[in-house]
Every structure is written in C-alpha cells, then in structure tokens.
Amino acid sequence: MRDFHLPGRSEVLAAEGMCATSHPLAAQVAVDILKRGGNAMDAAISAAVLLGICEPQMTGIGGDCFVLYTRAGSDEIRALNGSGRAPAAANPDRLRARGLNRVPDHEPDAVTMPGAIEAFCHLSETEGVLGLDALLQPAIHYAEQGVPVAPRVAFDWARDAGHLQGAARDFYLMDGAPPHVGQVFRAPAQAEVLRRIARNGRDGFYSGEVAEDMLAALSALGGVHEAADFANVSCLPTEPIAGAYKDVELVEHPPNGQGATAILLLNILARFDIAAMDPLGPQRAHVEAEATKLAYDARNRFIADPDHAARTEHMLSQEVADRLAALIDPAQAMPDAAPLTEAVHKDTVYVTVVDRDRMAVSLIYSIFRGFGSGIASPEFGILMQNRGSGFTLEPGHPNELGGGKRPMHTIIPGMLRENARVTMPFGVMGGAYQPAGHARLVTNLVDYGMGLQQAMDAPRCFADAGVLRVERGYPDAVRQELQALGHKVVVPEPPLGGSQAIRIREDGVLEAASDPRKDGCALGY
Template sequence: MRDFQLPGRSEVFATEGMCATSHPLAALAALEILRSGGNAMDAAIAGAVLLGICEPQMTGIGGDCFVLYNRPGETEIRALNGSGRAPAAAEAQPLRDAGLTGVPLGSPHAVTIPGAIDAFCHLSETEGRLGLEAVLQPAIHYAERGVPVAPRVAFDWTNGANALQGAARDHYLIGGRVPIVGQIFRASQQAEVLRRVALHGRDAFYTGEVAEDMVATLNAMGGVHTAEDFAATRCTESAPICGEYRGVELVEHPPNGQGATAILMLNILSHFDISSMDPLGAERVHVEAEAAKLAYDARNRFIADPDYATRMEQFLAPETAARLAALIDRRKAMPAAAPLTEAVHKDTVYITVVDRDRMAVSLIYSIFHSFGSGIASEKFGILLQNRGAGFTLEPGHPNELAGGKRPMHTIIPGFLRENGRIMMPFGVMGGGYQPAGHARFLTNLVDADMGLQAAMDAPRSFADGGVLKVETGYPDLVRQQLADLGHRVETPPAPLGGAQAIRICKNGVLEAASDPRKDGCALGY
C-alpha cells in the first residue's frame, strides 16, 4: 500500500466496466459507450479515435493500429494488424542512389498507407454492437466543438511543432502558434471525414474525395502513392505470440510489430534473479540495460513484415536467450548494439477497455514520430504517419523498403494470462522503449511485488543508441554506480513512455492504473 502522505494516485476499482487511457475525455467517452450498451470493442474504438483529436501530435486517422482482444467468455486472445503498407511503386534503390542511409522522416517516402481506419471499421462490424455512427460520435463532437489542450499534450506539441510543414501548419497551429495549455483545438475538417466514415464505412476514407486529397498532397511532394494503394488497404487477422516469465504468460502481437522483443528480453532476464535485486538499484538497471541491448540487436536483424521474415521460432527459442544471457557481464557494460533501424520516438496512444462480460481490448494507435511525417492533406487536414521510416535501406535486409510491404513497427499492445486465465490487458507507450517497458512493468509486478499503480509510477531506464537514459526518479548514487560500470548515463528530456493497465481480479473486480507521465486516467463504473 502506498504512503498516503506522499503525492500519488490510487488504483481505480469497479465491477461493470473500465477504461484506462492517456486523456480523460477519451476515458469518459469509452465509459459512456459501455453504459449505453456498447461492448469493450465499441468503447475502445470510440476512445481511440477521440485520442486523435485530444492528442493529435501522438496519433490520428492518418496512422496505424495493432489490437489484441478476447471475446466474452473466451480465454483465447486474438490479434488484428491494422498497419498499412508502402505504396506499390516504392523502392529503396532510388533513395540509396541519392546518398541516403535511411528514409527521411518528413518526406512522402516515409508515408505508408494509413491502416487504422480500415481496422476500426472491420472490428466495429465483426466484434462491436453499436455500429460506426455511434462509436465515432464522441470524436466528431469534440473535433467540431474543440478540446482544451492538456499539459502533457502542450509540452509535446511545443517539442514537435517544427515537424509540421505546408498545410499541416494551418491545421495544427492556431494563428501560426503552438497552442498553450487550456487553449481550444478544433479539427472540423476531420469531423467531416469521420461523419462520412460513420455513414459509409471504410470506403469513405480509402476511396473518393478523402483518399484523393491524401494522394494529391503526397504526389505534389514527390510521393509515388496512388488511389489504388489506398483502395487496396486491408487489415489482417493473425495469431498472437506468447512467452512465460515466472509463471505469468506475456501475450504480444506478432511481427511486423516488435512485441517479440519483449518476450526475448524477458527470456534473457529469466537467467538472473531479478527478485533478489533492489528494485531501484544499479544492479537491476544494469542487467536490464544489457538484456535490452541484446534483444534490440536481434530485433533489428530479424523483425519485419512476416511475409518477408519467418525466424520467430529461433528468435523466441530458450536456447537463443540462454546464449545471449551468457554474454552479460554484471561488472561491465557492453558496447551499444547496432543502431536501431528506426529513429526512436515517443509518440503513440494506448487504450484498454474491459466490459461487464469481461471482453478485454488492448489497442495501440500511432502516427510514429511527433506529428508523424508533418505532412497533412490539404483539404481535410489528415496528418499522415511516417511509418515508412521504420524500413531500412540495407539491401537484402528482411525489413528493406519495398512496394506493398509493411515496415517494422514499434507499437505493441500487450496481455497477461495466468494459468490460462486472462489477467490483464496493458500497454506501455514510448516508441522504441516499449519492449523494455513491457519487460520492466512485468518484472515490477512479479519480481518486485509492486502494486499496479506503483509498477507504473516507478522510475524507468532505457539503453538506447549508446546512452543509458535514466529518469529523474533515480538517486545520484545509482547514476554514479551505473557510470562506474561503463554506462553513458543521461537524463532524458521527456519521461520514458506512459502505461495503462486493467487487472481482472480473481473475484471478478476490475482494478486499473494510469501512468502519471501522461494526462490520462482510469475510469470505471
């Protein structure tokens, strides 16, 4: 139990339904959908689309999503891939010929076709109860009426506004300026897009005037996107991947997401007695940092569109983790692994919902970097993701940029099961940090025996690109001890990630927590 004389927040408990996400208006919208007869999928879609209005620097209808969920009464977890593909005419060679070593973040070459809207429409039809018109209404309402800018959103908006270019500056600045806390942000053009989708489904987005607006904007900047690329976009169902840590099963979305990295990292950590270490001590930070270097290096070599890479069995094999764990020296930091194939970022939203029938949804939704590519369609102001920057230009690599291919993705929804029982949908936002965040969250719960909220509140660290990022919650002594081990220790300018989770207790009660690093909350009834 936390010390009630210190700042903090308690877990939220309820019995009928629960939502945890990064903005209060989205949490409330999801809860209202539940109370009006919708199920967890209806509520998750409603909240997620609204997050694109509340946190436009993080996500929007020009982005992608991944979803894990179960149906009422089932312990089977299903996966839906709502990530889009590179345009059919995309090629890596012209970019190599231009002397580039990576896909430029703010270029049309980085814009993959948005996949989220197709996924939301599919899930609404196959898993929801209320239909698109009802679940999109909260986002339509707030897009028209406006949303007061929240503190963390304002912080991120200021840091990311330089990415905005062309029409995006008109749509996402107010009078040419970054909005301040409490100022009203409106997106009336997106409201019109959502109204069309509510009435006519996914074709209203992927064909006709809305798609033409996106294609024309990209083509004017040198993009090779076509109307056919947008019309062909389809989400795909797949089977999750799983791994066990100390009797708890971690369920992740399969590639092209990076969820397998979290399983590999935990497999490596299972060779160390994390429970005997000080939860906030240098030893634990060091071992986790070394495990992350090794797991992320493997990720960069093997994770890609599953149509082009099929080595997951080896990636997740116990002997792979054992060989990697043997490389860790408790007394010295190893050199940084190969650079990430994508630029690390922090811009993603996550929402989880559980309803009275114990359908649980774990949904993550992103435009990649802050404000994505910085490119917005001229008429409707649809901010387009730069997920194509997740490709590599290395010839022959499974994640090499190519037409019709999905890039390696950083966003990963998660689930925990225990003895076959669905225990917890959860997610940890934070771009490249997410697998390390999943591993840290689970070890906080299992090894450090922390409560749900404490497991989120605890300070974080992340070995990234030769630097060990250590949040301000760690004491100076720990920082010095890590430096003595050979780590290059730095304090990140922004917090590492943001988590949300709902625990389904054995007595049926719902317990939820929401990360104070974001503006959001957990709400139940």
Template structure:
C-alpha cells in the same frame, strides 16, 4: 500499499467496466459508451478515435493500429494488424540512387498508407455491439466543438511543432504557434471525414473525396502513392505470440510489430535472480539495460513484415546464449559484435466490460506529428511509419513496394493459469519492449501492484547512452556510471503506460501513468 503522505495515484476499482488511457476525455467517452450498452470494443474504438483529436501530435486517422482482444466468454486472445503498407511504387534502389543511406525520418518518402481506419471499421463490424455511427459520434462532436489542450499534450506539441510543413501548419498550429494549455483545438475537416465514415463505412475514407484528398496531397508533395494503394489497404487477424515469465504468460502481437523483442528480453532476464535485487538499484537497472541491448539488436536483425527467423529469435537456446554475454559488473560496448556468433510518439487505450471482453489497442502516427505533412482539404496528418524500414540491401526489413515496415507499437496482455488477467500497454516508441519487460518484472519479481509498477522510475539504453528518469537516487546513477554506462538524464518522461487487472473476485483494477494527462475510469 501506497504511502498516502506522498504524491501518487490510487488504483481505480470497479466491477462493471473500466477504461484506462492517456487523456481523461477519451476515458470518459469510453465509459459513456459502456454505459450506453456498447461493449469493450465499441468503447475502445470511440476513445481511440477521440485521442486523435485530444493528442494529435501522437496519433490520428492517418496512422496505424494494432490490437489484442479477448472475446467474452472465452480465454483465447485474437490479434488484429491494422498497419498500412508502403505504396506499390516505393523502391529502395531509387532511394539509394538519390544518395540516401537510410530512410528519411520526415517528409513524403516516410509516409505509408493509413491502416487504422480500415481496422476500426472491420473490428466494429465483426465484434462491436453499436453501429459505427454511434461509435464515432463522440469524436465527431469534439473535433467540431474543440478540445482544451492538456498540459502534457501542450508540452509535446511545442516540442514537435517544428516538423510541421505546408498545410500541416495551417491545421495544427494556432496563429502560427503551438497551442498553450487550455487553448481550444478544433479539427472540423476530420469531423467531416468521420461523418463520411459513419455513413459509408471504410469507403468513406478509402474511396471518394477523402481518398482523393489524401492521394492528391501526397502526389503534390512528390509521393508515389496511388488511389489503388489506398483502396487495397486492408488489415488482418493474427495469432498472438507468447512466453512465460515467473508463472505469468506475456502475449504480444506478432511481427511486423516489435512485440517479440519484449518476449526475448524477458527470456534473457529469466536467467538472473532479479527478485533478490533492489527494484530501483543499479544492479537491476544494469541487467535490464544489457538485456535490452541484446534483444534490440535481435529486433534490428529479424523483425520485418515477414520475420522468417522468429523461431530462432524466440528460442530458449538463443536467450540462454545471449544471457551468457551479460557481465553483471560491466556494461557492454558493442552488443552487435558480441551477439554476432549467436545470431549468424503513440497512444494506448485498454477497456474491459461487464462481460469481461478485454481490448488492448495501440494507435499511432509514429514520431510527433508523424511525417510533418497533412492533406490539403481535410487536414489528415500523415504518419511516418516508412522510417521503420531500412535501406540495407537484402535485409528482411528493406524498404519495398507493398511491404509493411517494422513497427514499434505493441499492445500487450497477461494471462495466468489459462485465464487472461491484464490487458496493458506502454507507449514510447522504441522503449515499448523494454517497458513491457519492466512492467512484468515489477509485477512478478517485486510484487508491485499495477499502479505502483507504472509509477516506478524508468531507464532506457539508447545509442547515446543510458537515459534515466529523475526518480532514481543519485547513488544509483553514480553506480551505473561506475559500471561503464554513459548516463544521461532523461530529457522527457520515458513512455506512458495503462493497465487493467481483471481479478478473479470480479473486481476490475485500473492503472494509468501519471507521465500522461490521462486516467483510469470505471463504473
């Protein structure tokens, strides 16, 4: 139970439908769509496209998406991979010949083809109740009329603005500066693109003048992208992967997303009695950090467009062997060396409707403002997902023409006793698998409700050290340092989460992360 004498959020309770997402306008639009007769997919798509206007540093129609969907009247979950591919002419050899040893983080070499719009069109056609024009109408309105910049968005915008180059500065800065809180951001070029998609479907984006703007802009920047690359961009349905932890099933999207990392991390943690520990004490944070080191090392070895050794990564034996490497009294220095013998910025929206269709959708351009580039005519911001490739020769995730890179964005769902109970997601780039594992252990080991599980302080181990939010007590921070962790105060909130608990009583319980500007809304 929440302490009502302290700052915090109550969960949102409703019976007909709920949306939880990172911006209140998107949540409101999603509920409006539900009340207008749309289903959860219609509402999620309407809210997601609008998020690209409300939070353009995080996402946009130049990006990718993944989704998990529970259809009404059944408990099976389907996945959809809406991630684009590298241009056919991309060559790791050519990049190495230029002296590169790793993929550039920004610039045209990092730009993969945008897959989200194809996914939105396909999902709307296959599972939506409203027309595409009705779904896109709210985003068209706000792109034209403008959105007041929210506080967290303004903070991130100012931090990320330095990556903007060329035409992107014209579209995403106001008088050469990042907009301040309350200033109005408009994207009339994107409104025109969305009007064309509303009329012509995916052809309005992947063919004709919009496609020509995208490709001509990339070619002018030195890219090898072609109209054929864009026209052939097509998503696909997938089957979720899963593991069981303390009686609850965690469902994740399969590779090229990194959801398998969250499954492995939970399997490692299942070898420890987390429930006996202080949920916000050093021993729990230490075990989580060590499990993350090992699970992420496996991710870096195996996750790719075709993860050939996924069965090995997710085997019980692998998890047990990795768990045995963890010393509860000391932080490991080099997880890659220890595990050798065993292995030989984003938005999220979730919606549930009155028929209990549930959508878990994540949508991103990767880093803040993606590649830092935009198309010259319509101002579509290009993602930098190609930075997810490696230039290591022979690696399954080596950059190559027509390949999808390893993706950080992962939608999640929980099920119990054969019934889907909770669509959820955690934003935050590489943090996401750790965030999924922490959310699940907060629920199952420590009995927190979804809002409390989201509110709770976070830490995340990185190459630089163990980043810790200010919510941890000073004595916990000191104890982690004594265990050998290089402790760093987090320079920004770690991640952001949204969830909807589908109670067996018929009540829906929405939870939304206070680290973002958004909320849960229901009716």
C-alpha cells in the same frame, strides 16, 4: 498498500466496466459507450478515434493500430494487424541513389498507407454491437466543439511542432505557434471526414474526396502513392505470440510489431535473480540495460513484415535467450550492438477496455513520430504517418523498404495470462522503449510484488542509441554507479513512455492504473 502521506494515486476499482487511457475525455467516452450497451471493442474504438483529436501529435486517422482482444466468456486472445503497407511503387534504389542510408522521416517516402480506419471498420462490424456511426459521434462532437489542450499534450506539441510543414501548419498551429495549456483545439475538417466514414464505412476514407485529398498532398511532394494503394488497404487477423516469465504468460502481437522483443528480453532476464536486486539499484538497471541491447539487436536483425521474414521462433527461443544472457558481464557495460538504421520514436496512444462480460481489448494507435510525417492533406487536415521510416535501406535485409511491404513497427499491445486465464490487458507507450517497458512492468509486478499503480509510477531507465536514459526518480548515487560500470548516463527531457492497464481479479473486480507521465486516467462504473 501505498503510503497515503505521499503524493500519488490509488488504483481505480469497479465492477461493471473499465477504461484506462492517456486522456480523460477518451476514458469518459469509453465508459459512456459501455453504459449505453456497447461492448469493450465499441468503447475502445470510440476512445481511440477521439484520442486523435485530444492528442493529434501522437495519433490520428492517418495512422496505424495493432489490437489484442478476447470475446465475452473466452480466454482465447485474438490479434488484428491494422498496419499499412508501403505504396506499390516504393523503391529503395531511388533513395540509395540519393546517397541516403535511411528513409527520410518527413518526406513522402516515409508515408505508408493508413491502416487504422480499415481496422476500426472491420472490428466494429465483426466484434462490436453499436455500429460505427454511434462510435464516431463523440470524436465528431469534440472535433467540432474543440478540446482544451492538456499539459502533457502541450509539452509534446511544442517539442514536435517543428515537424509540421505546408498545410499541416495551418491545421495544427494557432496563430503560427503551438497551443498553450487550456487553449481549445478544433478540427472541423476532420469532423467531416469522420461523418463520411460513419455514413459510408471504409469507402468514406479510402476512396472519393478524402483519399484524393491525401493523394494530392503526397503527389505534390513527389510521392509515388496511387489511388489503388489507398483502395487496397486491408487489415490482417493473425495469431498472437506468447512467452512465460515465472508464473505469468506475456502475450504479444506478432511481427511486424516488435512484441517478440519483449518476450526475448524477459527470457534473458529470467537467467538472473532480478527479485534479489534492489528495484531502484544499479545492479538491476545494469542487467536490464545489457539485456535490452541484446534483445534489440535481435529485433533489428529479424523483425519485419512476416511475408518477408520467418525468424519469430528465433526471438521466442529460450535457448537463444540463454546464449545472449551468457554475454552479460555484471561488472561492465558492453558496447552497443550494430547502430540502428531504422528510425524509432515515441509518439503513440494506448487504450484498454474491459466490459461487464469481461471482453478485454488492448489497442495501440499511432502516427509514429511527433505529428507523423508532418504532411497533412490540404482540405481535411489529415496528418499522415511516417511509419515507412521504420524500414531499412540495407539491401537484402528482411525489413528493407519495398513496394507493398509492412515496416517493422514499434507499437505493441500486451496482455498477461495466468493459469490460462486472461488477467491483464496493458500497454506501454514510448516507441523503441515499449518492449523494455513491457518487461519492466512485468518484473515490477512479478519480482517485486508492486501494486499496479506503483509498478507504473516507479522510475524507469532505458539503454537506447548509445546512452542509458535514467529518469530523475533514480538517486544520483545510482547514476554515478552506472557510469562507473561503463554506461553513458543521461537524464531524458521527456519521461520514458506511459502506460495503462486493467487487472481482472479472480473475484471479478476490475482494478486499473494510469501512468502519471501522461494526462490520462482510469475510469470505471
């Protein structure tokens, strides 16, 4: 139990249904959908689409999603890959001929097909009960009437506004500047797009005027995208992957997501007595940092479109994890693994919903970098993701840019299972941080017995791009000890990620927590 003398928040408890996400309006909409008779999938889709209006720098209908979910009365976890492919004409040689060694973040070459709307339409039809028209009405309402900009959203908006270009500046700046806290953001043109999707399903987005508008924006900047690339977008039902950590089982979405990295990271950490370490001490931070370097190096080598890579078993192998763990020196930081050629960034939203029948949904939805590619369609203002910058230009690499390929993705929804029972859908936002965030949340819960909210509130650190990012919540003495171990310690300007979770207790009560690093909350009824 937390100390009620100190600032903080308690877990939210409810019996019927629950949503936890990064913006209060989206959480409220999800609960409203549940009260109207919708199930958890209906609620998650409705909340997710609205998040594109509440947090347009993070996500939107021009992006991708991954989903884990169960059906009512079942503990079988299903997965859906809602990530889009590179256009058929994408060619890495063209970029290498320009002297580039990575896909530029803010050019059409980084824009992959938007897969989220296809996934939402599919899931609404196959798993939902209310119908797509009902699910899109809240987002249509708020896109027209407007949403007051929340504090963390305003912080990110100001940091990322420089990525906006051309028509995007007209849609996402106000009098040429990022909005301030409380200023009302409206997106009436997107409301019209959502009406067309509500009326015509996927065809309202991937063909006709909306698709032509996106295609025009890309073509004007030299993109190789064609109408057929939009028309051929499809989502992919797939099988989750899983790994055990002590008494819990972590379930992740398979590649091209990076969920296998979290499983490998926990398998490495299992070789150490994490529970005996001070949760905020230098020893734990050091071991996690070293394990992260090794797990992420494996990620960069092996995770790609599953049609072009077959090394997932390597990532899940305990034998591989044991060999990697043996490389960790408890008294000295190792040099970084090979430098990344893939871009990684932080901008993602997450929503989890559990309904009265205990259908559970874990959904993550993103346009990748802040405001994606920064390219917006001129008529409807649809921001297009830059997931293609997750490809590498290294010849022969499984994640090499190629026509029709899906890039390595940073977004990963998660679930925990205990004794074959699904106990917690959860997610940790934060781009590259996400696998490390999954591992940190699991070890906080399992090794230290923290409460769910306490496990999210606790300070974080992350070995990334040659530095160890250590949040201000750590004591200065710990930073000094980590520097003495050879780490280059920095305090990140934005905090590390954000998280949401719903625990399904054995007594049937739902218990949820929401990360204070975001504006969101957990709501139930």
